[in-house]
Amino acid sequence: MRAVAAELLVAVLLAMLATLAGWFAAGERGAVLLLAAATGLVFLRQLWMVVRLIRWAGCPLGTPTPSASGAWGAAFEALHRRARLARVEREQVAEELARFRRAAEALPDGALILDGHRAIEWMNLQAEACFGLKAAADTGSRITHLLREPEFLAYLDSPDHRGAPLDLQTQRNPGRTLQIQAAPFAAGRTLLLVRDVTQLQKLATMRRDFVANVSHELKTPLTVTLGFVETALDALNDAPPPEIAQYLQTAAEQARRMQQLIQDLLTLSALETDSPPPLEDPIAAAGLLDDIRREVEALSAGRHRITLENKGPRELLGSARELRSAFANLAGNAVRYSPQGGEILLSWSAEGEGGARFSVSDKGIGIAREHLPRLTERFYRVDRGRSRDAGGTGLGLAIVKHVLERHQAVLQIDSEPGRGSTFSVVFPAHRVQS
Numbered sequence: 080m081r082a083v084a085a086e087l088l089v090a091v092l093l094a095m096l097a098t099l100a101g102w103f104a105a106g107e108r109g110a111v112l113l114l115a116a117a118t119g120l121v122f123l124r125q126l127w128m129v130v131r132l133i134r135w136a137g138c139p140l141g142t143p144t145p146s147a148s149g150a151w152g153a154a155f156e157a158l159h160r161r162a163r164l165a166r167v168e169r170e171q172v173a174e175e176l177a178r179f180r181r182a183a184e185a186l187p188d189g190a191l192i193l194d195g196h197r198a199i200e201w202m203n204l205q206a207e208a209c210f211g212l213k214a215a216a217d218t219g220s221r222i223t224h225l226l227r228e229p230e231f232l233a234y235l236d237s238p239d240h241r242g243a244p245l246d247l248q249t250q251r252n253p254g255r256t257l258q259i260q261a262a263p264f265a266a267g268r269t270l271l272l273v274r275d276v277t278q279l280q281k282l283a284t285m286r287r288d289f290v291a292n293v294s295h296e297l298k299t300p301l302t303v304t305l306g307f308v309e310t311a312l313d314a315l316n317d318a319p320p321p322e323i324a325q326y327l328q329t330a331a332e333q334a335r336r337m338q339q340l341i342q343d344l345l346t347l348s349a350l351e352t353d354s355p356p357p358l359e360d361p362i363a364a365a366g367l368l369d370d371i372r373r374e375v376e377a378l379s380a381g382r383h384r385i386t387l388e389n390k391g392p393r394e395l396l397g398s399a400r401e402l403r404s405a406f407a408n409l410a411g412n413a414v415r416y417s418p419q420g421g422e423i424l425l426s427w428s429a430e431g432e433g434g435a436r437f438s439v440s441d442k443g444i445g446i447a448r449e450h451l452p453r454l455t456e457r458f459y460r461v462d463r464g465r466s467r468d469a470g471g472t473g474l475g476l477a478i479v480k481h482v483l484e485r486h487q488a489v490l491q492i493d494s495e496p497g498r499g500s501t502f503s504v505v506f507p508a509h510r511v512q513s
Contacts, residue, residue: 433508
């Protein structure tokens with residue numbers, strides 16, 4: 080640009096020198112020479128405007144156009160309007176692109192774009208979390224170098240990605256199940272949509288197990304009930320009344336067991352659904368504990384030594400019906416799984432930072448450590464045969480878990496085979512009134 084300006088300046092100077100030389104050589108031509116000089120000045124101005132235009136064209140985008148008058152001013156103003164419109168369009172495009180990126184980041188599913196060579200061009204945060212990738216480090220890398228599972232490679236190689244999505248478990252993110260759907264689009268690119276379906280698969284498994292367990296739990300007592308009723312009917316004319324009464328008594332026990340199972344299922348279903356939060360009624364701890372002790376003594380029928388220690392706060396906030404059910408469930412389990420003559424301790428005490436603790440301790444058979452994390456699962460039993468003989472439905476601790484969650488309380492279990500168990504409920508400070 081400087082070279083162009085220098086050439087123009089030299090040309091103007093030469094024209095002016097030629098005009099002056101002609102002026103001195105022929106005075107009679109002064110008028111003509113004066114006109115030539117004026118023309119040279121006009122030409123000089125035009126050349127200078129051209130130089131300014133060239134300089135402006137080489138400046139960064141957004142640089143204001145030069146100021147001038149006359150035709151050049153109009154030209155520069157037109158260029159300024161055009162540059163302003165172009166800047167507005169660029170800003171609109173940038174805003175649309177930013178809006179698209181924000182929308183893509185807000186998607187609940189992961190989105191990842193591959194180029195024609197399966198290199199990663201872009202991914203949102205959810206895709207990073209699902210695949211265990213980092214956009215800053217992995218953008219530009221081939222997806223097949225990062226995810227090497229054979230089923231994933233075969234899915235990408237398949238001619239049609241629009242069929243059923245791929246369920247994949249990756250080594251980069253173990254323990255998760257991903258559902259991947261590929262969608263080819265323009266210029267050989269591929270859009271990968273990924274969703275974490277780990278929880279959905281767990282829920283589906285739990286649902287299948289629940290249906291199977293309910294069917295099994297109801298089938299056994301129903302079969303026994305039907306068998307004894309049919310036996311009593313067949314022996315109605317031959318067997319003595321005490322024998323028929325025994326058949327009917329056994330059938331009634333099994334019917335009550337089915338009734339209890341159905342009642343527990345309804346209670347658990349009500350707790351698991353979007354039911355309203357528990358009541359915030361003040362509950363007298365002494366009265367609640369006395370009720371639990373009387374229920375446990377009635378269930379034990381004198382077969383155990385039962386002790387109650389009340390050293391905790393006077394009142395507890397919550398639903399009396401739900402908390403009584405949870406406490407009675409824990410205490411009833413201690414009776415069922417403790418040998419005759421065993422000792423059962425019910426304890427209510429203060430907990431650190433203003434909380435409270437309800438504990439049930441026994442000297443019964445105890446529970447192995449590997450079973451502890453699963454005790455609150457529906458129908459989970461350490462010893463299925465012993466649990467049925469004790470009259471349990473397998474839903475008690477699941478109900479306890481949901482009641483405590485609704486009261487922001489925590490269940491703690493300490494047990495050792497052959498030495499007994501301690502089940503403790505720890506309440507936060509806002510649930511306790513001293």
